[in-house]
Amino acid sequence: MTDLGTVAWPPASIRTGRLVVREPEARDRAAVVELFASPEVHTYLGGPRGRDDIEREMPAAPERRPGRFVVERDGAMIGQVTLTENTRHRCPVAVGKADLGYLFLPRAWGFGYAAEACAAVLGWFDGVLPDEPVVLATQTANLRSMRLAAKLGFGELERFHAWDAEQWLGLRSPVTPAGSGDVEGDRGRHGG
Ligand SMILES: CC(C)(COP(=O)(O)OP(=O)(O)OC[C@H]1O[C@@H](n2cnc3c(N)ncnc32)[C@H](O)[C@@H]1OP(=O)(O)O)[C@@H](O)C(=O)NCCC(=O)NCCS
Secondary structure, eight states, X not given: OOOGGGSOSSOOOEEOSXXXXXXXXXXXXXXXXXXXXXXXXXXXXXXXXXHHHHHHXXXXXXXXXXXXXXXXXXXXXXXXXXEXXXXXXXXXXXXXXXXXXXXXXXXXXXXXXXXXXXXXXXXXXXXXXXXXXXXXXXXXXXXXXXXXXXXXXXXXXXXXXXXXXXXXEEEEOOOOOOSSOOHHHHHHHHTO
């Protein structure tokens, strides 16, 4: 894929029906620490890191980079969605493709926020890099994540074993945007 670093960044904040999807800011720091330190969030991601280590290593403002979005609901950060180019991967087919990642605070699960935010990010991606496929990997045991992947239009490419668990690699075929890139109008297309 074309390097995400070549796209205009940051984009304007994306407003969906209930959320704002935007670049991280200093005011998000405490919520990002909570997200990274949460055992529940990391159940299928190899376990959490220690809060003290995270606090020590995280700069005053969470890292900003092309493809990293935080998700805000009623003025508070509730999660993050990332698109990262795979420079290496266990599955050769995933190398060079954009990889979708999502982490939400447990209190924000079960409301469709992750689906709404991911659909917005994928809509943005379709607008800036049309015709690019997106992959995502998740443990098959991570049922919430598996349901979300299906809702977003990802289909199974392959399963593989890594980190002592069965992993699922999904592919979302390229979607060429029809026009304005209006994310709210796009939500139905991605199932958000
Ligand atoms: C994976 C993860 C983002 C899924 O979050 P989620 O809230 O379950 O996902 P969605 O946004 O799709 O929400 C779906 C749920 O919202 C419910 N919902 C409630 N109101 C809704 C609405 N207005 N619109 C849509 N769904 C709604 C749905 O019924 C569904 O509930 P169910 O799971 O009980 O059936 C979350 O579990 C998480 O952050 N996990 C830890 C990180 C992780 O494992 N990431 C995967 C690695 S990439």
